[in-house]
Amino acid sequence: MAIHLTPTELGREAGMHRREVITKCMELGVPIFQGRIDKTLFLGSLKASQNKREFAKA
Secondary structure, X not given: OOOEEOHHHHHHHHOOOHHHHHXXXXXXXXXXXXXXXXXXXXXXXXXXXXXXXXXXXX
């Protein structure tokens, strides 16, 4: 199982479009190095961001 994925591969796994993955990386500060993104860092940052939004709504 690969950890560093292209935006297209990561989008498939996360249920997002390629463009959305790149946008989220820019918003969350997740680095894209040589066209690859660390899957665990991206998904962890995405989850933390969603939890933060839910907490702010409550």
